[in-house]
Structure formats: C-alpha cells, structure tokens
Amino acid sequence: MAGHEQDLSTAENYRRFAAAVAERSPEYGALAEAVADDEEILGLLATLPGDKRQPNLLFAAARYLLGAPPEPATLRGLVRERAGELTAVVLARRTQTNEAGRCATLLPALARLREPLTLLEVGASAGLNLLPDHYSYDYTGHHVIGTDPEAPVLRCRPHGPVPLPDRVPTVVWRAGIDTAPLDVGAEDHANWLECLLWPGEESRRERLRAALRTAARHRPVVHRGDLLEDLGRIAADAPAGATLVVYHSAVLAYVPESVRRDFAAAVRELGAVWLSNEAPGVIGPVETVDAPNDSFVLVRDGSEVLASTDPHGAWMRWYD
Template identity: 55%
Template structure:
C-alpha cells in the first residue's frame, strides 16, 4: 500500500508540481521516501491520499509552508490535527480564473444561460458574468479582471454571458460567508502561486453579495433532480473542472455523461482528457500532451490551463 502512495507523490513531484511549485515538488519527493509519513497516509482512506489534501491541511493549520524543513517540523508537531483536518476536508480548489477558459464556450451558446456546476466547491466558477476578462486581443472590464492568454483562433466574446439561473452541486459545499471555509480555500493555494490569493479574496467578496447556491449532493445520484429545477426558457449548461478524476470507476463517469445527455443540457467538461468518457478512446491525439481539455458534449474544443491562465482552441 505504501508503495502505491509513494508513486502518487513521486508523480506529483515530477509532473504536477515541478514547474508550478518547487517547494511542493521537493516536499512531495521527500514524502515518497519517508516511511513515517507514508505510514500515516496508509492509515487514511484511499481517497485521502492526495498530496493537495495533505499539504493543504498543513497550511490550513500552520500557515504557508516555505520549505521542506518547516513542513517536516510542522507535520511532526501537528500530526493528530492534520489527520483530523484531512478526514474532515476534501480538495476543493475553487480557482475563479477557470471562468476565462470557459467563457468562449459559454458566450457561443444561445442566451440566456442556466448554469449548473458539479463539484462546485464555494461556487466561485458559477459567476462568470460577474468577472472581467483580459485576453490580450479582447478586454472585458469588471471588478475582478481575469487575464488569460488565447491563441488566434479562440472565438473571443465581446461581453459576458447572460445568466438567469445558477446552482452548484458538491459533496461538501463551502460557504463563502464562513471564515473557516474561506481559510481552507486559501490553504489550497500552492507555494510559489501566491499571486492567486488576491484574486481568490476578491472573488469571495463578490460572491458574498449574492452567494451562488451550492447544494449538498452527489453528482451520481442528485444531478437529475437539480437539473430539473432550471428554467425551461434558458440554455442549461452543465460544467465542471477537475471533478471526474475523483470518480474512481469509469462506469460512474459514463453513467454521469449519459444522465447529462438525457437532461438535454449542453455539457462542458474541463478535465484531464483521460477522465472524460469517450475522449481518450476516440481522440488519441489529445493524450499526447499534458494539460486539461475542454470538451463540449464529449468533443474536444480546446486545450486549457488547469488554473485558467491560457486557452488554445482546437
């Protein structure tokens, strides 16, 4: 079991964190060879093994982690509290900049829109109409302007979409008015990416004025009932980012795709291509590079940065 956990942390160090957070890359590489920490993780349910959850729990309890030495000291001093936080929390990075990579697809749909996000966390990605955007060639003003590099063929919109209904679904919804939940979202920001923190705080301020409703539920069993509440005179859009990877069984992913299709909604999946039903099997080319793929109704339409900083239309 510990070797399986070590592989997760080695991959995180070598692939996910290498270019984004040298601090987390070093810590993850250390965890992969630390028998005590691997044993600690082995005592948790498998869904709690993720590096983001461990590292987020340490930062949540002790503040930003500047390096490996501090991480080791804090882990040793707060092991029990870290275990409790990992069991109580889930990885729920709610990066509002992801709206920039969704915007071209949303703006191209018949307006107005009814938005339903699964894995919505605090609902910060449910308010694409409340942000501004800077794509270089096109700039849309707003209180919070999200910069995003776009290639020449992205169909850039001139305005934000019209949203008349929005709702989220999450196993553990976060409340934008709860200081503990907001602190958890801040703790999930990686060392080296502190520039994301002011953006998160501003998005939270915007959301507190009119909190997007995020309902507690499981996308495998509760999606259809929530989708049925959407107004019939709006285009229903079901979307998600970095959610399907947490459905361990491919059959659950396929069943969800079928349920979305049956609802009549437009389906926007912004995920690892291996997580989207049908994409890996039918589009081998999208597996040749790292990153997320944005797919509409199962068809890839763009490459995207997982944190929303760039989009490459196909």
C-alpha cells in the first residue's frame, strides 16, 4: 500500500492500491481504479520517477492544489489544465504521513524495555511519533495516562495477549531523522500533513491537529539527514546508561532492499533495540504471521515478530 512496485505497471499499482484501501477509504479506492483506466493521467505519471508515481503522493498533491480531496473528474481537470503545477508539487513533496495513533501500537513494546529509554525515530516527519510518553491511551477500557494532560487520547483495540502497561515509560532523550523534516509550527507543513489524510477519516484529522499542538508544546528535535549516513552520528548524542530504541513506521518500504539491509546492519552495530512497524515482507521473511493484507507487522531486532498492527494504530494483535 505504501510504495510503487517497480515490477508492476503504474495501472497495476493503482489497482492494487484500490483493493487495499477500498474498505478504509472507498473514495480513494474508486479514484485509484479511475486512474488505472485513464490514459491521460497514466501518461502524466509516466513522466515521473518511479517513486513519485504512488497514489498517496499524487492524491495528496492534488488535494494540496484543489483544497479538497480529488475526485476522478477534478483530478482529470487538474492534469489537463494545471499539469505543470501538479508535477511540481509531486516532485517537491514526499509522503510524510505522521500518524500519532501508531504510538498506541508501539507503546506495549516500549514498556517491556529497561528504563530509562532514549528514542531515535527514522523517518520522523514532524516528530509526532517521538512523543509516546506524552500521549494518553485507551485500550478498550484499559487506560494509560501520559505526561501531558492536554495531549490526545489514542484509542486502540488490543487482540491477543498484548502486554498492556500501567504507565508510560520514562524517556530521557529523543531525536528523529528525516530527509525533509516538517516544522509543527509552519502552517504549510501542517496543511501538507492534512493533505496526506484520506477522505472519510475525520477522526484522523482531529487526532493530527491535537498531536501537532502537543508537538508544538514539546518541540521534539528532528534532524535533517539520511537514515544510513547520519544514524550513528545522531545516536552518539543519546545519554549513556539508557536503552536506545531505534524505530520506524512505514519508512523502509520507500527505500531499496540494499538500503534496508545496510540499515539493519547499522542498527545492530549501535547495540540498540530495533522496532520495525512496516508492511509484511519489508524487512524480510521473518514476517510469516497470518496478518490482514492492509496491516503492518511489529518486529523487534529484525527477527522477533511481536504483533500485527493497524497502519493508523486502531488495533493490534499480539503473538507472543
């Protein structure tokens, strides 16, 4: 659902996306099907690099220019009348969905680690997922209170033996890495994050806005950098004596397999705990659990499958 598979045609990628999102966002499912059958839109996409053809990016760029989620007719009109503008936005922007709800699926894994924790998130965007200890949580009646009473309450349905904590862990240092960090205080950056949301998901928009206000109060540091070249340099700033956790959600799907392998080796060299929350198959054959097609898999240290998770944090199913 995240990336653009190079071994598939653009039309096939859009049809695959349509099937994956049909239940969650029928509007974007129908739009993706329309794109797959539209030679004019496919022609525009053919002029773009492979990693710039993905539905999430095209639809967000169109929404950015239109001021509303695109429909088949409005997207066709945009391609015919403002192709240059649309291309410019697609080339300049990236899919940087910063879904704070993912912290609800990350928290049980973090709570099992030796405290205090230091957090280093790769692909941190605006840093909203660097604040798991500030948010509060509701796991279908099991409440965990965060350190910021004004932060949103993240709701998640647990399935299986989820090790739900009674409190949030102690975090003594946090930092993020992103090739193009977003500023939580910049209106245009916040607008782009909203453009990445899908039609019919009003609760996500409310959660995003509340998380942005939380981040504006706490200002997590997100460094501009590369996940390979700068990982060690930034990790070196973490205080000694704490458990360093390197984590990411829906990030490695956007980089080549060779980079994924090098990244795994770099994390192991740090001696950090590695939590990967990605689509099945992204980090290797270890992800053999029977998980829904539209889910992520939470894996520790590249080999221990912990849970399948909703991409937006709405539910998680624990396996061990």
